[in-house]
Amino acid sequence: MDLDVDTVRVAWSRADCVLRPGETFLGGGTYLYSEPVPPGVTGLVDLTGLGWEPWSVDGSGLRVAGTCTLEELLAGPGGLGVPGPYRALGIVAPCVAALTLSAKVARTATVGGNLALGLPAGSMAGLFAALAARAVVWTPDGGTREVPVADLVTGAGVVALSRGEVLREVLVPEAVLRQRTAVRRASLTPTGRTAAMVTGRAGEDGAWITLTGSVGRPLGRAVRDHAALDRWIDTIDLAAPTAPTALPAPTDSGVPDGLAGGGGWYEDTHGSRAWRAAMTRRLAHEVLDDLGDPT
Incomplete structure (x- = not known):
């Protein structure tokens, strides 16, 4: 340190x-x-x-403060990620576990911090994007704005936050809390950094599938069957990687330079683009199968 x-x-x-x-x-x-x-x-x-309350549930849904620690998130509604009446939260525990962190780090690391870093392996983006959450942002002029969590991370290490803005909380709609969800993850080693993660949610328009870890920014789409899923994954450009070697310092705007990535597969020491693409395809089909099970 x-x-x-x-x-x-x-x-x-x-x-x-x-x-x-x-x-x-x-x-x-x-x-x-x-x-x-x-x-x-x-x-x-x-x-x-x-002194923000870590999380709360009201008529509008689940509110998770930016300073909510990962340990507090696990102890949220249902306790330790067990969904209880909010079945969608069954993916909380595996998404936290995807960070492969110690209990000491879990007691300190925050939801807002993980989102604001914008790292491909930062699984809070995959979690809250799958839950259709919106981020509430405090602006320096005293105002407030909202942005979908799926759009908060715009590239590998790039987030839609300007200097002086604070990620106050994320809001998960009440209706989403009762929907079925699923998650799959892959890494090169059993305890390695997440190289591919797929989260999914069963909605009225089919399954909403979100890809993280293997791409520079969260990619999500509603699909109804495996053929549609394959057609979507085929559009992700294997030749347009987003592979920074290190995160640069923030600029005056608060956004790192040189990392705004397109929709290509990510590559670093934790996995090649081709391997990540293949693993993501497999995981996405598994998630779609899970969401298709009515139980």
Whole structure:
């Protein structure tokens, strides 16, 4: 850990979330603490002081705070990812497990932090995109905007958040909580980083399938049968990879340069493009089979 910063201050209110020159937000910090401080970062603003309730369920659905830890998410409705009356949440536990993290990290790492990193292996994007969730974002001018979680990550390491914006919470519609879901994951080794993950949800228009891990940004589509699934996967460009060697420092806009990727297959040391494409196809068909089972 190399945190050579000049200041750390706790945000107790929204007014404290206005960034000063050189500052960046701190959630759980598990990724930030594992890397050298990005160039130009001299101070941290700790969001955990805002005291947000980790999660809640009301008439509109499930609300998960940006500072909700992965451990708290697992202890959400039903407990430890067990769906109970909210059957869609059965994929929570396997999506958290896909991060292959220790109990210590799970107690600290946050949902918002995982989403804001925008890494292909960040399984919170696959989870909440499958659940048709929307991200509520605080803007620096005191306003609020919403963006579908499926559109929040726009490339490998690129998210639709400008400097000074805070991911306040994600909202899962109440109707979605009662739908059937499924998930499959693959990696090169039993405890390796996720190289391909497919999440799915059974909806009125067929199965909604979301691909993450194997692509630079979440890709989702409604399909009704295996033939339609194959036709969609065939359109993903094998020749348009998104394969950064490292995440660059944020720019003034808060978005890393040079990583805005197209819809191609991702490649790094955890899997080639061709292997990821083949694994994704297999996993997607398995998910579709699961969603087709009425039990």
